[in-house]
Amino acid sequence: ENLGNFQFAIHPLPLEAQVAPVFGIQVGDYNQDSYPDLLLVGNSYATEVRTGRYDAFTGLCLLGDGAGSFKVIPSAQSGFWSTGDAKALTTRTLTDGRPLHLVAQNNGELLGYESVLEQSDLIIPWQPGDAFTILEFANGRQEKREYYLGSGYLSQSSAYLRVPKAAVSVEITSAQGEMRVVSEGLSSLEK
DSSP states (O other), X not given: OEEETTEEOOOOOOGGGGSSOEXXXXXXXXXXXXXXXXXXXXXXXXXXXXXXXXXXXXXXXEEEOSSSOEEEEOHHHHXXXXXXXXEEEEEXXXXXXXXXXXXXXXXXXXXXXXXXXXXXXXXXXXXXXXXXXXXXXXXXXXXXXXXXSOOBTTBOOOSEEXXXXXXXXXXXEETTSOEEEEOTTOHHHHO
């Protein structure tokens, strides 16, 4: 956890996230409670012969509670199940706005999952030069999301900001420090 001022705190993830190496992580608000959640993929087939494969991981959806802890959501509920030698996880935005999570596997097929949890009111395409956004929620909590190139092992998600339904304000800042506020399309502001 980035506490600011170059200070960090370590929080262990649930045991289910530690059964094999994790190579791909996506952050989103998958249950629309305004707290960041995680999707994870992993495994490693490139181990020495005596050790054997690290292949017990089947992908995972973790719902954040806003206090640094995460709750495991079973695959039957989340619809997310990723076996194999998974090396990357990205999220693409389909033409109708729905998210599609793609899992790349070493020497395997590309897997695609439509999220059964995540629904978003507003999708904002990043503009050239955008650096980060500050989302504000009705309870006063703020969340910073950075725009970056590459979201996993040799992978990159779509250049879109998925705004959670609970957001009341979206402030986008460019690399030059120029800010713009997006309010059009936010359901919280339209009420």
